[in-house]
Amino acid sequence: MSTPPRAIDIGIMSCHVCTLVIERSDDPHARCPRCLNRVHVRKKNSIATSWALLLSAAMFYIPANIFPIMRTASLSSIDDNTILSGIAELWKAGSPGLAVIVFTASIVVPVLKFIIMGILLISVQRSSGFIARQRAKLYRFVELIGYWSMLDVFVVAILSALVHFKILSRVEPLPGVVYFGVVVVLTMLSAMSFDPRLIWDNRKSQ
Amino acid sequence: MSDTNQGTPPPGEDLPQPSLRKSKGVSLIWLVPIVAALVGISLLVNHVMSAGPKITLTFLTAEGIEAGKTQVKYKNVVIGKVTTIRLSKDRTHISVAIDLDKEAKGFATKGTRYWVVRPRVGAGGVSGIDTLLSGAFIGADAGDSEEEQDTFTGLETPPAVTHGAPGRRFTLHATDLGSLDIGSPVYFRRIQVGRIVSYALDKDGKGVSLQLFVDGPNDRFVSKDARFWNASGVDVSLGADGLKLNTQSLATVIAGGVAFQDPPGPNDGTPADEMAEFNLFNDQQTALAPPDGKPTYVRLRFAHSLRGLSPDAPVEFLGVKVGRVVSVNLDYDPATKTFPVVVGALVYPKRLGQADQKLRDAVGGPEETKMARLLHTLVDHGLRAQARTGNLLTGQLYISIDFDAKAAKGPKIAFNESAKPLEVPTTAGDFDHLQEQVSSIVDKIEKIPFDSIGKNLDGSLHELQGTLKQVNSDLLPEAKKTLQGVNRTVGTANDALSEDSPLQTGIANTLEELQRTVRSVRAFTDYLGRHPEALLRGRGADAAPTISSPPSSKQGKEPQP
Numbered sequence: 182m183s184t185p186p187r188a189i190d191i192g193i194m195s196c197h198v199c200t201l202v203i204e205r206s207d208d209p210h211a212r213c214p215r216c217l218n219r220v221h222v223r224k225k226n227s228i229a230t231s232w233a234l235l236l237s238a239a240m241f242y243i244p245a246n247i248f249p250i251m252r253t254a255s256l257s258s259i260d261d262n263t264i265l266s267g268i269a270e271l272w273k274a275g276s277p278g279l280a281v282i283v284f285t286a287s288i289v290v291p292v293l294k295f296i297i298m299g300i301l302l303i304s305v306q307r308s309s310g311f312i313a314r315q316r317a318k319l320y321r322f323v324e325l326i327g328y329w330s331m332l333d334v335f336v337v338a339i340l341s342a343l344v345h346f347k348i349l350s351r352v353e354p355l356p357g358v359v360y361f362g363v364v365v366v367l368t369m370l371s372a373m374s375f376d377p378r379l380i381w382d383n384r385k386s387q
Numbered sequence: 388m389s390d391t392n393q394g395t396p397p398p399g400e401d402l403p404q405p406s407l408r409k410s411k412g413v414s415l416i417w418l419v420p421i422v423a424a425l426v427g428i429s430l431l432v433n434h435v436m437s438a439g440p441k442i443t444l445t446f447l448t449a450e451g452i453e454a455g456k457t458q459v460k461y462k463n464v465v466i467g468k469v470t471t472i473r474l475s476k477d478r479t480h481i482s483v484a485i486d487l488d489k490e491a492k493g494f495a496t497k498g499t500r501y502w503v504v505r506p507r508v509g510a511g512g513v514s515g516i517d518t519l520l521s522g523a524f525i526g527a528d529a530g531d532s533e534e535e536q537d538t539f540t541g542l543e544t545p546p547a548v549t550h551g552a553p554g555r556r557f558t559l560h561a562t563d564l565g566s567l568d569i570g571s572p573v574y575f576r577r578i579q580v581g582r583i584v585s586y587a588l589d590k591d592g593k594g595v596s597l598q599l600f601v602d603g604p605n606d607r608f609v610s611k612d613a614r615f616w617n618a619s620g621v622d623v624s625l626g627a628d629g630l631k632l633n634t635q636s637l638a639t640v641i642a643g644g645v646a647f648q649d650p651p652g653p654n655d656g657t658p659a660d661e662m663a664e665f666n667l668f669n670d671q672q673t674a675l676a677p678p679d680g681k682p683t684y685v686r687l688r689f690a691h692s693l694r695g696l697s698p699d700a701p702v703e704f705l706g707v708k709v710g711r712v713v714s715v716n717l718d719y720d721p722a723t724k725t726f727p728v729v730v731g732a733l734v735y736p737k738r739l740g741q742a743d744q745k746l747r748d749a750v751g752g753p754e755e756t757k758m759a760r761l762l763h764t765l766v767d768h769g770l771r772a773q774a775r776t777g778n779l780l781t782g783q784l785y786i787s788i789d790f791d792a793k794a795a796k797g798p799k800i801a802f803n804e805s806a807k808p809l810e811v812p813t814t815a816g817d818f819d820h821l822q823e824q825v826s827s828i829v830d831k832i833e834k835i836p837f838d839s840i841g842k843n844l845d846g847s848l849h850e851l852q853g854t855l856k857q858v859n860s861d862l863l864p865e866a867k868k869t870l871q872g873v874n875r876t877v878g879t880a881n882d883a884l885s886e887d888s889p890l891q892t893g894i895a896n897t898l899e900e901l902q903r904t905v906r907s908v909r910a911f912t913d914y915l916g917r918h919p920e921a922l923l924r925g926r927g928a929d930a931a932p933t934i935s936s937p938p939s940s941k942q943g944k945e946p947q948p
Contacts, residue, residue: 226416230416233420234416234420236423237419237422237423238423240424240427241427243427244426244427
């Protein structure tokens with residue numbers, strides 16, 4: 182089976198921003214002649230950075246789920262909800278559609294990202310050529326869905342800004358939402374620092 | 388295609404750059420997970436460090452308590468939260484697990500009390516209204532003890548006094564609880580200064596002990612001589628000065644209460660000690676009365692009926708109330724085959740005031756038998772008990788101990804000094820004599836032959852009826868006719884007397900005529916007076932014209948000047 186040649190092999194590279202194809206240079210200070218963005222053959226420390234951010238995100242994911250993210254204070258009661266209990270409450274309150282959306286955005290997407298990024302990183306580290314094309318697709322998928330996890334953070338932010346009816350009803354953000362926001366940002370950064378071109382490297386060495 | 392590309396020699400193939408990059412060492416990016424780990428660890432440590440003691444409360448019901456929401460508050464500061472609620476195995480109560488804050492460590496000690504604060508509406512007032520909206524919470528009140536404890540039995544009602552509140556506790560003894568309850572107010576000069584904290588039956592079941600708490604600084608008004616009385620309800624008294632209605636406050640009418648005050652006169656005003664014991668009197672009057680001292684039980688034996696004498700009827704000595712009747716019982720005397728009434732009464736000698744002391748001094752001798760010997764001398768001087776009518780309307784009797792002059796002169800009655808109880812001889816009351824007299828009168832009245840009187844009266848009435856019938860049938864028509872005749876006569880007379888009747892005119896004419904006659908007679912007599920000779924000589928010739936009309940007017944005017 183023949184594989185298409187990599188740019189690195191034919192001595193060229195492209196700018197990440199303006200996609201200008203230029204001659205390969207290993208100088209770390211090389212810049213794109215057109216848009217002056219930094220160019221490199223492969224992202225520097227891509228795997229390590231990606232791993233580090235992914236692990237931090239995973240660590241923050243624990244307090245994000247344990248701590249309550251939102252306090253709903255109404256006339257008769259004060260409710261502190263974690264992500265999961267909020268979803269359960271939505272479900273019980275008769276809006277299963279909303280519950281599913283929040284569940285997808287807050288639980289499914291971050292967990293998927295952890296798993297996919299983990300698979301990508303491990304497979305790259307092991308120089309596996311297995312289903313390389315699918316893995317490339319997975320990476321693009323992760324980049325695409327990454328920011329949707331911010332939904333929960335926005336919900337809390339908007340609600341606490343809007344719902345301020347003194348004693349009648351009040352919504353306050355709680356520390357959990359900060360951790361959750363950090364998780365989402367970190368996973369996005371992790372995905373960004375991952376260089377998908379690595380998928381195609383070293384395949385022959387397997 | 389790939390072959391051609393691979394065939395071309397890559398530019399700079401001999402450069403050893405890749406190894407240079409790798410030698411840069413650990414990237415700074417690993418600081419991020421380290422920070423994340425630190426944050427995580429710090430959160431964990433914080434959680435462990437801030438975790439306070441876990442305690443378990445038991446309540447009869449979990450009404451208003453919600454797992455994960457209900458808070459534990461002390462002075463309205465949150466010190467913990469309910470984590471779980473479980474039913475006990477025997478289903479008699481529930482147990483509530485609570486995570487206390489770390490600062491609230493002192494609440495997991497012995498003596499701390501917990502209760503559920505929920506809206507309560509009672510006769511004494513309304514509390515916990517704020518929990519209507521916010522939901523119930525668990526109130527806490529820490530004790531003094533340092534000893535740790537993690538299982539508590541929750542109170543079903545909020546404690547009346549929080550720990551460490553300024554004030555003092557006192558104990559009251561009463562015969563019954565009345566309408567008092569935990570939280571019933573304690574009044575001093577009609578200002579609420581405290582409340583009842585708890586009550587319990589005495590161990591022997593013969594009374595009730597109440598604990599009350601008087602808030603500082605008013606607790607200093609509870610002196611050693613203070614008198615407490617039950618201020619519940621409305622005190623209506625009818626005295627010589629009219630109807631009196633006395634209450635402490637409207638709340639006590641419904642919910643009951645206790646009031647206290649120093650007795651009038653000299654007394655020990657030093658504040659009473661904590662947990663000092665007092666008696667609870669039934670009303671203010673008895674409470675403020677001088678102390679009765681030890682009562683003496685005496686027995687009275689009456690030979691006649693004592694209808695209207697009930698227990699608690701007063702016993703009076705020379706008009707001073709010295710005791711009360713406690714029992715009225717029938718006895719049978721086989722010797723005389725009579726049923727004497729035995730009355731038991733408690734007499735408080737101290738109510739005699741100075742007299743009591745002086746009498747005791749006069750009698751002398753050992754203290755135990757003093758009363759008996761004292762009574763003996765008094766009986767020798769004619770002391771007798773009598774049942775008298777206190778109220779003519781209701782026939783209520785009271786016992787009056789008085790000196791009977793007749794008895795003093797009469798034969799002495801044997802008085803047994805060693806008898807227990809002492810027996811005071813009795814005489815029949817005034818009213819009993821009166822009763823006898825009344826009964827003899829009634830006997831006499833009974834002898835009157837009302838039956839025959841009635842019969843005779845009946846016959847007479849029959850006769851009267853016959854007579855009346857006769858009058859009706861015979862006499863009345865006649866009388867009617869007569870009346871008609873009279874009527875006619877009166878009509879005729881009326882006609883005759885009316886102004887335009889001929890009779891009237893005739894009379895008027897006659898009268899005018901008569902007037903004229905009289906006038907001429909007067910003229911004649913006047914003339915004769917002036918001219919008496921005319922009788923003999925006849926009338927003068929020229930005098931005649933001036934006489935007839937002017938003389939009357941002249942004569943009328945003459946007396947005026």
